[in-house]
Amino acid sequence: AKIVSGGRKIEVINALTSKNFEIKIEYVPPDDSNPFDKSIKKIKELINNSKNLLIFTNTRNTAETIASKLLEIGGKDLAVHHGSLSKEVRVRAENDFKTGKLKAVICTSSLELGIDVGTVDAVIQYGSPRQSIKLAQRIGRSGHRENLVSKGLMIINEPDDLLEAIVLKRRTINGHYEKPRIHRLALDVLAHQIVGMAIENYPSLNSIYKTLTKSFYFKELTYSKFKEVVNFLIKISLIYIKNGRIIPKRRAFPYYFEAASTIPDVEKLKVIDVSTNRFIGLLDGDFVAATCSIGTIFILAGKPWTVDRIDFENMKIYVYPAPQSSGAIPAWIGEEIPVDYKVAREVGALRRRLANGEYSKILKEYKVAPTILSAYMKYIKEQLEYCQIVPSDKIVFIEKGDKYAVINSCFGTKINYTLGLLLAHRISRKVGKTVIFRIDPYRILLVYARGVRGEHILEVFQTKIDEVETLVKQAVKETELYRWHLLHVLKRFGAIERNSKKPISRSIYRIFEGTVAEEEAIEEILIDKLDIEGIIQVLNLIKRGAIKLKYRDVGINDFSPMSIPILERYYYRGSLIPALPHTTILQTVKKRIFDTKLELICLHCLNWHDVMKAGEVDDNFKCPKCKAKMISITRPDDSINKVRIFRRWLNKLPLSEDERKIAEEMSKSAMLFLTYGRKAVIALAGYGVGPATATKILAKANTIDELIELILNAERKYIRTRVFWS
Structure with a gap:
């Protein structure tokens, strides 16, 4: 309401009524023989017993794999729907589903919002949806009327996903949804508006400033920051000032219309095997920028590959088969759905309560089947038997080996990414060697050469609070992710051509140090990927003793059961073809x-x-x-x-x-x-x-x-x- 009112007095009429959900959870534990195949058979059975079903997954690869497996075992009248498919294919799937030609559609968030797919009996969510807002939107596709019950089933294969699904079910039924972080004072958007208003012949700088500050997004814009953006636009030859008016230059007109969208072009790099000069597949530009450098091992097409060189100019990444899969990152295309801090903390609280014997209370509170919760209790007991420590909302559990350490931290995706970045940055500076980090919502994995000691890790948790933001921003500027974001920001500012694919060289991006473009690139990463306020809150809780640090030195095969998932994802094993022998x-x-x-x-x-x-x-x-x-x-x-x-x-x-x-x-x-x-x-x-x-x-x-x-x-x-x- 504040956004659309423009500061005027308004009255908000809330006509929302509560929505009734019926959400069930089915757990197929990973130690079950062929849990994926068992899940597919369950999905096929549900399709056969329903008129029409939507099956949601979090990734395109999973959607394609499920569809392929269903067809293998005789599934009929089904289609796949995701953003990588052509519009024609997606529209055909939507229409065929509405008219009853299809019994099931396997989809990602592409069918989550705004598309009328007609009557849906029920919805299946394969794996945790990561967010209560996504679960509500997806399950809400069934019973899509005010007086009807929306029915859904979550099929879960992993212990982390199980407790997360239990938490998300409760939060969805109670209407507790994640709050979006709004990007206010976006300086690239401000630049675009200034150029547009110059084209519209606004009479003065002051008239432009007064108009802009009436917007909710720029209400807090200072005149000095406004002038900084104007001066930057003058330097990059989009405008000039004459007699107190902003006059557009010739470049301003194509820039204004080409940069109308803030959504970056989805850019993918071709992966080329240098040993055969063969095209392997595509990688998302964000994935490459965020995680890849020379020597990085990642998994694509079921095999591990080592990065040999990245050529952003020609949008190619050259690789060769990795002699081993150790350290391999699963390649992804598109954004992974972040798990909110509150969700991760509630998962941690459930771990603590189950370890403390509150099994019966949780059964009543969360209305979950005893068979489901008892399956997770096995996981808790294994952890207790192994080391008597269960990572939770009140315990950060650190296990350190010779080459890598696992920090069990139930803080969610963004806080763990921020903490991982801070740990890697400070430890790298301390020991003079590169430290790589990977995260999931409940863990941080640090990878390093010998020489990193436990005290180096523990010291980071005692970082002075007033230094945290500065240190995180320094760490951000040292990442490829920052250079990738800066490239997109400079395109949106009009500093470089929108179709340019040349990487920002170190000498070029030094030119933009201290400019509004650098400020905007860092701010975007802080909002989209990180959580400064959250990490400060966590470090304060640790300093006050509300969250305790537990530390344990371990051997290569001595990590506890709750540390294993992140090691399995990146270092031990996975669903991949064995690495090619060097011969x-x-x-x-x-x-x-x-x-x-x-x-x-x-x-x-x-x-x-x-x-x-x-x-x-x-x-x-x-x-x-x-x-x-x-x-x-x-x-x-x-x-x-x-x-x-x-x-x-x-x-x-x-x-x-x-x-x-x-x-x-x-x-x-x-x-x-x-x-x-x-x-x-x-x-x-x-x-x-x-x-x-x-x-x-x-x-x-x-x-x-x-x-x-x-x-x-x-x-x-x-x-x-x-x-x-x-």
Whole structure:
């Protein structure tokens, strides 16, 4: 109401009535044989016994997997609906569902709001929906009238999800929903409005400022901050000031219409396997910016891959098969749904109460089936038997090993991300080595080299409260996520072209230090990803003793049951194809190199040349015409007459710089073939391997397998460094 009133006096009439929900939970524990298959059979049974069902999942991959499995076991009359599908496919699914041609649609949040899909018997939510507002919207698709009951079933496979689902069910029925964080004083939006008002010929700076501050979003805008944005727009040549008026420059007109939306373009990077030069799949730009750097291991298409180089300009990420899956991050496309602090704390409180024997009270309070709660009690008992400590709303439990530590913290997604960032930043500074962090709503995983001690972790929890915000902002600025956000903010400000895909180099983004663009990029991350107020509240509770820290040193296989989920997700095992052995990778590279076509020219007679596969040339190969072994090895190129170029070079006739280089490389490659024979041909078949690199490789390689490994390393180096070549 405040947003639309513009500061005028208004009366709010609340015509909302309470909605009746009937929400059930079915738990298939992970130690059950094939829990996923068992869940799919349950879904199929429900589809068969209903007229029409909506099945919600949190990710597109899960939606596609469920649909595929249902079809495998004879499921009929069903479709998939998510944002990656074309509009035509989505509309057809909606219409077919409304008219009764489909019995079930497996969907993500794409069918959560605003689309009339007609009568729905019931809704299935696969996994925890993460938020009570999402559960209400999804279950509310059934019984979609005021006097009808909305019916839904949550099918859960994980202990964390089980307690979370119990909490979300209670919060949904009681109308306790997550509050959105509103982004006020968005400086890129302000810049866009200023340019628009300049185009509209507003008479003065003051008239623009007075109009803007009538808006709810800019009510607290100071005149000094307004002038900062105006000055920034002048510097990037969108406007100028004449006689106290803002005048738009020529660039202002296309900028105003192109930057009308604050929604960033969904940009995806192609993933290329350097060992085969094969396209593997797509990664979300935010995923790459937030989590990937050279050496990062992630899972895509069921296999672990190591990042070799990231090319934001061409929107490609070059990878090679990881020799192991340890440390692999599950790749995601799109945003993961954050779990709110209050939800995570209530999950923690339930853990504590169950550990303290309040089983019967919780059964009555949460109206949950005894079989469901007793299944979670097994998890609590395992934890108690293992170490007598249950992480909860009042206990942060830290387990530290040689290479990684798990901080069990029931603080939700955003606070855990903030705390993880702070821990990684401060510990990295302390020990002088990189510390990587990963999070879920109930844990933080720290990954480090040797040298990190328990005291380094514990010290962070004693950070001075008045330093927290500054330290977090410093940490944010050191992340790829910040550079990615800055790129989008600069596009929205009009500082760079909207279709530009060039990454922000360190020298460029230093230019924007201290500007309103930097301020906006940091603020967006603080609002969308982090929670400064929340982390300060948590640290205060720890300092006061309301939340206790428990610490335990552990061996590699000695982490407690409640620490295991985050380790399983990132470090132990997962639903992936086993990592390729190193020998298998080398065999793949070897086949590619042996199949590479090369142009062979006899430099002795200059009367013979041919195109052959590298694997077809042996040590005894000679020119078929003159029997000489002075054979040059180059990449085939019909546009270049290499024989003519080499003749002119021999006779010292004029050549262009490029032609001289071609002739010299022909001569050097022929000398390598004279010296190394077949090995020289194999080396020169490598991607980006010329005579200079081949000489170094051949001097080190004793066997063909050693040669292939050295070629692969040279190819990786070439891909990493070629972007810097002029």
